[in-house]
Amino acid sequence: MSDKNVRGHLCALSANVMWGLMSPIGKAALVFFTPIMLTSFRMVGACIAFWILSLFTKKEKIERKDRLRIFLASFVALIFNQGMFIFGLSMTSPINASIITTTLPIITMLVAAFYLKEPITNKKIIGIMIGAGGALMLILSNTPGTAGGGHILGDLLILAAQLSFSIYLTVFKSLTQRYSPITLNKWMFLYASFCYLPFAMGDIVVWNWADIPLIAIAEVLYVVLCGSFLAYICIMTAQRLMRPTVVSMYNYVQPIVASIVSVAVGIGVFGWQKGIAIALVFIGVYIVTQSKSRADLKR
Numbered sequence: 001m002s003d004k005n006v007r008g009h010l011c012a013l014s015a016n017v018m019w020g021l022m023s024p025i026g027k028a029a030l031v032f033f034t035p036i037m038l039t040s041f042r043m044v045g046a047c048i049a050f051w052i053l054s055l056f057t058k059k060e061k062i063e064r065k066d067r068l069r070i071f072l073a074s075f076v077a078l079i080f081n082q083g084m085f086i087f088g089l090s091m092t093s094p095i096n097a098s099i100i101t102t103t104l105p106i107i108t109m110l111v112a113a114f115y116l117k118e119p120i121t122n123k124k125i126i127g128i129m130i131g132a133g134g135a136l137m138l139i140l141s142n143t144p145g146t147a148g149g150g151h152i153l154g155d156l157l158i159l160a161a162q163l164s165f166s167i168y169l170t171v172f173k174s175l176t177q178r179y180s181p182i183t184l185n186k187w188m189f190l191y192a193s194f195c196y197l198p199f200a201m202g203d204i205v206v207w208n209w210a211d212i213p214l215i216a217i218a219e220v221l222y223v224v225l226c227g228s229f230l231a232y233i234c235i236m237t238a239q240r241l242m243r244p245t246v247v248s249m250y251n252y253v254q255p256i257v258a259s260i261v262s263v264a265v266g267i268g269v270f271g272w273q274k275g276i277a278i279a280l281v282f283i284g285v286y287i288v289t290q291s292k293s294r295a296d297l298k299r
Helices: 003-029 035-054 064-089 094-101 104-115 122-140 152-171 173-178 181-206 214-241 244-265 272-290 294-298
Strands: none
Touching (some): 003 094, 003 214, 003 244, 035 181, 064 152, 094 244, 104 152, 104 272, 122 272, 152 244, 173 214, 181 214
């Protein structure tokens, strides 16, 4: 394996470990903040961090034709994706959220088939059916409205977030070939901040900040610095070095990390149905990623 591939795999692994930890940590932060507030903190905090970092890196000029594409990339990767994820997380459990994120490789395969004309082979069809069955089993096994448990609307919002991010990985890969992760992220998070702040300012201004404990501030800092700033540097580097389906495959790390932490701190319950759902999704992901690409079939 080349150094380029090793770096790409390490970056994808690191990003998904941080995102896996963000499910229980973000869920804990939502006890003290509204979803729109937490999402806004994430966008604005990461935006500030990327702009500060950009002062110490080589400046890149954004071509006029790419400005709209970067905004659209921000919309699907941040504005819609992260908004749906945080709102979904506020209505479902961290374990459910992390299990559903493992459908990303399957959804990415479908988007790649539509946009990149990647063939849908028998292996892909079987893998998609098995993986989708696992996700559906998870959603239908939930009891709506249970405290700390799953809610079907929350699960569906998490699923919508995966579709949004799969579009970003597939459609906007070319941007990562032309610009550095720092340049792309500083503009994408700036656009996302402008979109979220107007809706969050009302809550931020009237919030009773004196009652917010230090642990909640630490949780927000993790979401900003690790779940956004560092994770997006890693995932864009991986996206630059590897194919979209390979990058998305690393999502299976998230439920392992989040499940262990959630159960350990007592904010999640792991039952046999979730175990079967994980197994089905993992089997589906494995089968799909073992299928041949368009280039393989041509050779």
